[in-house]
Amino acid sequence: MSMHFDRVSVTKGTREILSEITLELTESRIGVIGNNGSGKSTFLRLFNGLEKPTSGMVRFSDTEDDLRRHVGFMFQNPDNQIVYPLVEEDLAFGLKSRKLPKAEVAARIERVLSDLSLTHLKGRLTHQLSGGEKQMVALAGVLVTEPEMIVFDEPTTLLDLRNKMQFMRVLATLPQPAVVVSHDLDLLAGFDRVLHIAEGGIYADGPPEEVIPAYRKLCEDLGGC
Amino acid sequence: MLTDLYIPGDSLLHRARPAWKLAILFLYCTALFVVTHPVVLTLGLLLVALGYGAAGLSPRDAFTAIRPALFVLVIIFAAQLWLAGLSMAVYVTLRLMALLLAAALVTYTTRASEFTEGIMALLSRAPAWVPKDKIALAMSLVWRFIPLIRAQFDEVREAQRARGLERNMLALLVPLVVRTLKTADEVAEAITARSLD
Numbered sequence: 001m002s003m004h005f006d007r008v009s010v011t012k013g014t015r016e017i018l019s020e021i022t023l024e025l026t027e028s029r030i031g032v033i034g035n036n037g038s039g040k041s042t043f044l045r046l047f048n049g050l051e052k053p054t055s056g057m058v059r060f061s062d063t064e065d066d067l068r069r070h071v072g073f074m075f076q077n078p079d080n081q082i083v084y085p086l087v088e089e090d091l092a093f094g095l096k097s098r099k100l101p102k103a104e105v106a107a108r109i110e111r112v113l114s115d116l117s118l119t120h121l122k123g124r125l126t127h128q129l130s131g132g133e134k135q136m137v138a139l140a141g142v143l144v145t146e147p148e149m150i151v152f153d154e155p156t157t158l159l160d161l162r163n164k165m166q167f168m169r170v171l172a173t174l175p176q177p178a179v180v181v182s183h184d185l186d187l188l189a190g191f192d193r194v195l196h197i198a199e200g201g202i203y204a205d206g207p208p209e210e211v212i213p214a215y216r217k218l219c220e221d222l223g224g225c
Numbered sequence: 226m227l228t229d230l231y232i233p234g235d236s237l238l239h240r241a242r243p244a245w246k247l248a249i250l251f252l253y254c255t256a257l258f259v260v261t262h263p264v265v266l267t268l269g270l271l272l273v274a275l276g277y278g279a280a281g282l283s284p285r286d287a288f289t290a291i292r293p294a295l296f297v298l299v300i301i302f303a304a305q306l307w308l309a310g311l312s313m314a315v316y317v318t319l320r321l322m323a324l325l326l327a328a329a330l331v332t333y334t335t336r337a338s339e340f341t342e343g344i345m346a347l348l349s350r351a352p353a354w355v356p357k358d359k360i361a362l363a364m365s366l367v368w369r370f371i372p373l374i375r376a377q378f379d380e381v382r383e384a385q386r387a388r389g390l391e392r393n394m395l396a397l398l399v400p401l402v403v404r405t406l407k408t409a410d411e412v413a414e415a416i417t418a419r420s421l422d
């Protein structure tokens with residue numbers, strides 16, 4: 001399973017946000033770092049077709065299918081990806097268009113909630129949950145659809161230490177490849193590969209032990225990140 | 226009615242079929258309007274109170290249901306008082322309250338997905354060009370986002386109060402409208418990402 005970027009550029013208005021990115025991503029855990037506004041979210045949105053490249057091409061494995069069929073997306077703000085008033089109903093939403101039998105839907109929801117230790121939230125109203133609880137429910141909403149690859153846009157910003165650990169445990173056990181954008185550099189420590197996005201391109205690309213300290217140094221010593 | 230459209234529970238009313246609840250609500254409202262008699266109104270109010278009790282809802286939930294309409298109720302009361310006298314004003318206001326409470330009782334005890342399923346069932350005979358799924362989704366979005374927008378309003382008001390701007394309509398409305406539009410954009414995107422069609 002892999003993701004191919006072939007000379008991908010994204011332009012918004014007159015500004016070129018990403019320019020001529022060529023990548024082949026085959027690793028199972030990939031981190032993305034970079035300053036605010038550097039284009040990380042834009043890069044991530046290309047993965048499941050929410051953003052169309054202005055030029056170039058994004059492909060999942062060797063298929064020509066719609067990317068959305070393969071890639072699950074977890075957004076920065078959980079408030080806006082939870083669609084239904086009840087947790088249970090919301091988790092069922094992502095499965096609606098898949099025409100699964102009712103029993104299968106219920107079983108999958110049970111399984112995901114128990115994997116995430118969220119069973120107690122099942123009958124709760126989504127708008128009354130705390131920020132971190134919403135983020136966990138949003139994660140459950142992605143996992144329940146069992147995508148072949150998952151991309152996360154700053155998934156731990158609202159989580160307390162316990163839920164962050166829980167998230168990291170879940171991430172470690174996910175069978176599918178994951179791409180994670182995060183300002184929390186510790187989260188990416190055990191990853192296979194880290195991309196540093198700057199100046200519209202891949203500024204650095206390598207294992208976390210190299211890319212993360214270099215990024216830190218750039219910011220701390222030179223103030224030039 | 227605006228803060229919580231549904232309050233989870235396991236009462237008989239929660240478990241009753243939405244179609245039945247809507248039918249009874251319809252009959253209830255019609256009866257109260259057609260038969261103008263204090264006895265009927267008293268019975269109606271009693272019935273609604275019983276309903277709240279049976280559903281395990283508190284008087285506070287009942288108050289929450291009419292709070293958004295309090296302003297209108299006061300105006301109606303004043304107008305009736307001026308036009309038709311005290312007893313008529315009391316009667317009309319109480320009747321309107323009974324209707325609001327009964328309608329809220331139905332939404333309090335019915336899940337959004339049950340409503341949407343009910344609507345889908347009603348639409349099942351509609352011609353193919355009617356976008357049934359989209360109508361159902363729009364309905365559930367209303368359920369979900371009324372509380373969200375209300376929470377955003379409270380947040381904006383608090384923030385502006387901290388800056389001493391709570392009496393400035395523009396300072397309240399501009400951030401609220403901007404946030405609502407941005408929310409709408411992001412929600413539309415999330416729906417695209419989460420569903421396949």
Ligand SMILES: Nc1ncnc2c1ncn2[C@@H]1O[C@H](COP(=O)(O)OP(=O)(O)OP(=O)(O)O)[C@@H](O)[C@H]1O
Binds near residue numbers: 034035039
């Ligand atoms: N619709 C748009 N029109 C114009 N500019 C846009 C649009 N969307 C994003 N941008 C710009 O593109 C740049 C990259 O945005 P993006 O959201 O990808 O950054 P990011 O790296 O995710 O930042 P953050 O760390 O703050 O989340 C920003 O400068 C932003 O202002």
Ligand SMILES: [Mg+2]
Binds near residue numbers: 040042076153
């Ligand atoms: Mg971002």
